[in-house]
Amino acid sequence: MANFISFLLLLSLLSFFPMCLCNKKLGGYLYPQFYDYSCPQAQQIVKSILAKAVEQEPRTAASLLRLHFHDCFVKGCDASLLLDSSGSIISEKGSNPNRNSARGFEVIDEIKAALEQECPSTVSCADILAIAARDSTVLTGGPSWEVPLGRRDSLGASLSGSNNNIPAPNNTFQTILTKFKLQGLDLVDLVALSGSHTIGFSRCTSFRQRLYNQIGNGKSDLTLDQYYAAELRTRCPRSGGDQNLFFLDYVTPKHFDNTYFKNLLEYKGLLNSDEVLFTKDQESAELVKLYAERNDLFFEQFAKSMIKMGNISPLTGSRGEIRENCRRINA
Template sequence: MASSKFILIFVCFIIGSLMRSTNAQDPSKLTLEYYSKTCPHAQEIVRTEMECFVRADPRNAALLLRLHFHDCFVQGCDGSVLLDDTEILIGEKQAEQNVNSLKGFDLVDKIKEKLEAECPGVVTCADLLAIAARDAVVLVGGPYWHVPVGRLDAKEASLDLANNDIPTPQQGLLTLISKFWAKGLSATDMVALVGSHTIGFARCANYRDRIYGDFEHTSKYNPSSEAYLNKVKETCPLDSGDDNISAMDYASPAAFDNAFYDQLIRGEGLLNSDQEMWSSVLGSQTADLVNKYWADPGLFFKQFSDSMVKMGNITNPEGGEVRKNCRFVNT
């Protein structure tokens, strides 16, 4: 147990000393009052649109939350994930963890249209995503947090960073921890933020290896696992159905709660990367956090809120602009 903790501390120390300054931030740049005079109804507009989207389909909440997460892990929270490819710019939408997975871009477009009609050229796409992600969580029963705003939209995107920096479902615990640490996020932040999978769905291509490989190893002590495993295999055949989806929290997929952690304790995490937080032999710290968040939903909500603010404060040191259209840089 002690050696496991030492390995984690050592790895995190090395990574922390080498990490890029992607979270370099002047705290005065992001404030709760940033749009109070220039677009006082900005948050109300985002909230109204999100209410319509989530009412139409509760899964839309997970789409906007995932967009914000994938945005912040590449160059900071700068709206770069929203950029379409052009003749002179290669975007991030075709990255391994984004293609066929990220959705909701049309929803962002609709919110942006409303904001531009109210206050043209004022509210950034990066701020739009941060506010929409918070509202998405609240609308399906999760916690509320204040969202500091004032981010700028990137003028560039990075396909390479998207491929390298965004965690993947197949990665092990140390790699996952290192990727969060490289963004200034701790293992505590990681376990809390991954709790967002309580409202997420995963593509068969991202969990096939788990259910036809490691699942039986990590789940064999739980009698209910066999029935669950058979059901998931019906959705995700061994040799087809890459785009078929399954809920990462089968108990309450439309509600933001802490049931996701119970599934990890049962050994029934759908993604290998999720189950690693409980089952890895190096995961004494993360397993302890999983236990705590399952035992105390209030603690989970508090840490999730704090970690979302922390992640949302990762900025792009290159600065940027206020895009008129979230899909393209201004001309």
């Protein structure tokens, strides 16, 4: 099994080089130096504004990391998620995965306004999301990586894509893995990227079923530590309290580390989609054990998987546009 895990990690490693991502199947030619001449201050502007936002509201980091993920899984990494409803556009913000939970849009607005002042019509909203996801990780103690850039923004959104493509908290392991594979991501990416749940919150409505009726027999999920379940029930009742918030990682909730995986080993993963990584698949379970033991390997793979995810079907060249306002397409 150890050799198999090493093989999986090697395959994932090889998929990231060279750093200049030129995968025509995924539609892009992205490279970290894209704005070096057209807007050399771009990344510093994003980092500066985001740092202030995270200092004022630490939850912002997890929110922006999640926005990038939810954007890339729908039509690719094209900032379609940021569009408000208007004309023929029905916003993805109203989908089941995003309604009452996607947040951080005002921070993106502030970053975009500053970039438009510095370099008008130059830096895409899709690239802002990718940079902000990296900086959110770093600001909370996680790894850094060079973000390949050059994405352009979509001219539309997909509400159905948002409802169907993004893994749900109650999906089975196989369903989650299938949704990742449809995006060109593999088992290693699934486990590593799930580690982003080391920061942030989840709502009671996202895991209530595990507390009261996991398989339709009126009992709690047997793969959830029962003392932990009892504690969760004090603030997540059978009815009501849908929006009550709980740490995804109750041990180090504001620090990006591998404690998330250690929690899974103790059957204290908050969401069903977290715990199944350890309980429903042997290969996945071995990766959970590995990352729980080796924070450095988790960090290394997380960075690689984020780069890989950020290259899902980007719009480049003359496709799409550079939005002046991330909430609407240009006039």
